[in-house]
Amino acid sequence: MRVVHNSLHDEVAATLREEIFAGRLAPGSFVDEAALCARLEISRTPLREALKVLTAEGLLRHEPRRGCFVAEVTQRDLDEIFPVIALLEGRCAFEAARNASDADIATLTALHEKLERHARAGRINDYYATNYAIHEAIILLADNRWLAQVIGDLRKILKLARLQQLHAPGRLDQSLSEHMAVFAALRARDSEGAEAAMRTHLNRQREALREVARLSKSRIATS
Template sequence: MRIVANSLHDEVAAQLRERIFAGEWPPGTFLDEVRLAEEMRISRTPLREALKVLTVEGLVRHEPRRGCFVNEVTEQDLDEIFPVIALLEGRCAYEAAQNATDADLATLEAMHDKLSRHAKGKRINEYYEVNFAIHEAIIALAGNRWLATVIGDLRKIVKLARLQQLHAPGRLEQSLTEHLAVFAALKARDPEGAEAAMKTHLTRQRVALRELARGQRSRIAS
């Protein structure tokens, strides 16, 4: 598909980002510039500029004389990022509880109803999409552009791993319970409760990812 855009490298970056998030290229995949340029019917200049953008975001890593690869999020990365993002999104929930109108809460309630249906149907991908949208909505309700900017940068990296945690045994149901706790605090307009519930939710995501990694290592060892 030929790309036509005023800012070509931004559009290229958006398409590459989408393909990475969709799992088309697993972590560690080599991104062949020649093949990609031919496939997208663009020159290598905007492609290289797009790859620089993704490198800054942490989605891609560049190795001298080797090229670009889809980044691999390490256990150390996750240990360092999750406490930070828990603090930041916790603050967003605090501010959202102060700012949310009745109409905002009605919208969130509809989103949580949809989340519950996907959880009951074990539809992990659909659940994740609604889950992501709810987090985005709470960040938007906080109305703090500085928080939104920093969280957005971190979420681009963590998104490479966040979907995986829903495959941990019992995690889908646990995640739903946590989300409903956050929403209950928002509905009660309880800033401290919303903040604590969001921190718990994100901390448990990290625990689930750690358990998954441990299980994978055990299977490999056996």
């Protein structure tokens, strides 16, 4: 696969970012520069510039004299990030409820109908993609570039672990219920209600990830 773009290192960074999110570059794995150069048909210079970008985003970690490794999100990372992003996305929901037009609500209605269909069918990957689109739509409606910028940076880190929470027992239905509560407040133009519902939604994601981690440890202990 050959990468072609006016800004080659940006395109390489985008390619590697998606491979990290998809799990093709696994958490903790070594980034083999020679192999990537051969596969992407590029020189070391744009690759190394791309690795600097991903390291700055927190998706890679650089170890002197060893190279780059795909970042692993720890439980402490999640404990520290989720309260922050709950506050930030809660504020976005507050602003979105004040800003949303009837056309915006119609768009959100269609997205939530799609979300419900995926939940009922148990399509976790499709549900996650639609869930992500809903969060993006709310951030856009908030129309605050500073909020969007900080949330975007944090979401890149959380994307390494966030999908796992949907595998917690009962989480898919719970997540849908939380989303519908946020949407009901947005539709009613209830800023404070939307903010509270979004904070609850994000904090419960953290609780679900704790449950996934607990179940994983339990399975390992009994295997």
